[in-house]
Amino acid sequence: MDRAENALLEGLNPPQREAVTYRGPALLIVAGAGSGKTRVLTHRIASLLHSREAYPSQILAITFTNKAAGEMRERVEQIVGENARGMWISTFHSACVRILRREAENFGFTKAFTIYDSGDSRALIKRLVRDHDGDAFGFTPAGVQSRISKLKNELADAESYARQANMSDPAERLFVEIFADYQRGLQKANAFDFDDLIAQTVYLFRAFPKVADVYRRRFRHILVDEYQDTNHAQYALIHELTRPVGAGESDPYSVGGMMIFEPEKDPLLEGASLTVVGDSDQSIYAFRGADIRNISEFERDFPGAKVVLLEQNYRSTQNILSAANAVIGHNFDRKDKKLWTDSGDGEKIVGFTGYSQHDEAQFIADEIERLRKADVDYAEIAVFYRTNSQSRALEEIFIRAAVPYKIMGGTKFYERAEIKDALAYLIAVANPADEMAVRRILNKPRRGIGDVTETAIARYAADQQITFRDALANASALGVGPKIQAAIAHLDAVLVEATEKMLPASGELAPPTAVAEGLQLLLSKSGYLDALRASKDPQDEARVENLDELVAVAREFARNNPDGTVIDFLGEVALVADADDLDDATGSVSLMTMHTAKGLEYDTVFLTGVEEDLIPHRISAGEPGGPQEERRLFYVGVTRARQRLYLTLAMTRAQFGEVSVAMPSRFLQEIPAPLIDWRQSPGDVNSRGGMQSRALNARPGRGGQSGGWGSRGGSNRYGGDLVPKGTSIDKIANRIPAKVRDNGDMELATGDRIRHDDFGEGRVDAVTGEGAKRVAHVRFDDGATKKLLIKIAPITKL
């Protein structure tokens, strides 16, 4: 082992070293949270390159997000420099796009295929459900879409599904019909959806072993990150790629001259070596088909596989790890794994219960400001929540408290209407077969082309056996008014002009700037930008800026890919997720869902909304394995924190415009009590002498919910302190009562007089809502009116 080799191993613990240096057909690295897996992975790649066991071009490293891929490439480059070029470090999806582009002609697509994101495919499915009268059977586009997606992830197509489905059930027959039509629709549009990218690549490899062999011969070392999140199709793809080369020679498809590569006699070459890294405790994507068995049964799938366990954590304090271990330990049927650190206990976890989500948010804002004064950088603070909708309350308070923040992965840039419109213009140029894109831009901006005209175009196209796009060129033949004819002709002319710019018919290469310029041309000459500028809707100003940004993205793309065509650009754009542009959060607090948080780490983490029905989410309760997955999600959130972890919740939460009572999450009770320092525990909130609500004090007498629900302690007529007397604190971890304050079925009617612990006496003006959500509208004697949740407000009937 030479010096450079030694440098690669420096600072690694023994299991990490083993993971870097082991050589064999299959290696599973079970990497607990924060155990340095990216480091191990990059060093392993560097080690392979350094020892000349592999050329860069023989390495395929697969990650889950583009961001992770970029990071890995960067870190490998830091070690091996220029040598990193030629490696494929990419996501499953972009790797498959690369392969499919090269091989598309083998199976009825062209190189110019486009990619349908979930919105696109939803739109297509929606139309099909309508056409087939699907709602008669209770079909919703979302439901059909998720069924199709699940099936594709299992590598089933409409035909194979039909074979084993109960076809005497008319609903099943209809579903199969819609599924098949959907697939035909995609094919006709020369497009793949996300799931197809993987599945079709697998089909391609299976149907054309000679094609598969090309890639098997090329990639000798395959490394897969986040293996616990792979679904069956991705698993199958890995399997296909790691098969011995030439093994498929007897396959009937390999005769017949379909393949583009000359069949040649191959000496059987053994399969590529496979390294997978994962942590079954961090599997949080089962809902979209991730199969935890891929990792738990790895040793069975790849006999002779080596397993390396990384348990030492380099990220968090022992207190945080102990809490994480305790919670995840409640999941049964998992391999026991305990994270540990040698860096000390650190601070206690801080718990806080607010009266409302605003109160909770206020606490977080106050705490952030306090940390800020202690010289903590905003960028090292993150706030996590389970659902995107929870971010609103946080935002409101943060804005008021002047806490700079950035929402990660909120409304997605590429899902904004104006961006999708702009991309549809590009698609109309790059892949005119994609009828949906053409239809989308038909009347954007408004040109007076409505339903009637659209159908006329479609009928004409069908009659003439031409595409919808080509029908636009014959506006005069459509039998529509002259004004509309002119509008269509103008649109057609703009598209033609852009096509010449971006895809010159002469065959010469368009200049790198063509995409950005073409986009600008489309947006301005189509009148799209003018329409936005003329609009009086203030949001449209922001839309113009978004479009400017898209043009900037196109320019950036041209710089990075001088040979990139508009098709390449669209392909890249279709596969960027929002997790990918997390970087520019400098100087602001990061807000994101727990799912988005995976793979990230922060000094200080606020885990908010730690309530039943939120985490675990109520929808998960009914799904098999749901609560367990929610626990893993919680575990992921907890293990993101390096030094400080806050667990916060609220007593009441407004959801769907309704206020409801929230209960502390069961996960809180799974954390040993001594680990948490409750600033205000769920118990305190209901019992006398609890701490005061800061939110209330900050804005006394403010109407609305936050002021209204809030109450400070107060005697509880129905049981006082809900922790039974004489019970040791350990038995009831964290003193979390099973119930919050409960007034039972207190009956209130208009005209009743009540006394409120904080606001004094008043008269009930009205009662709205039902059951636990009944709300009393009370006019207090000082003139203030409040809305009070009858079940839990600290009130007594007089």
Next chain:
DNA sequence: TTTATAACGCTTTTT
């Protein structure tokens, strides 16, 4: 065809 209004219903996570 477009616009205004009402009703509706849906609310988890995402490459």
Next chain:
DNA sequence: GCGTTATAAA
């Protein structure tokens, strides 16, 4: 609470 969609009116 929200955005989307159906319906009615201009």
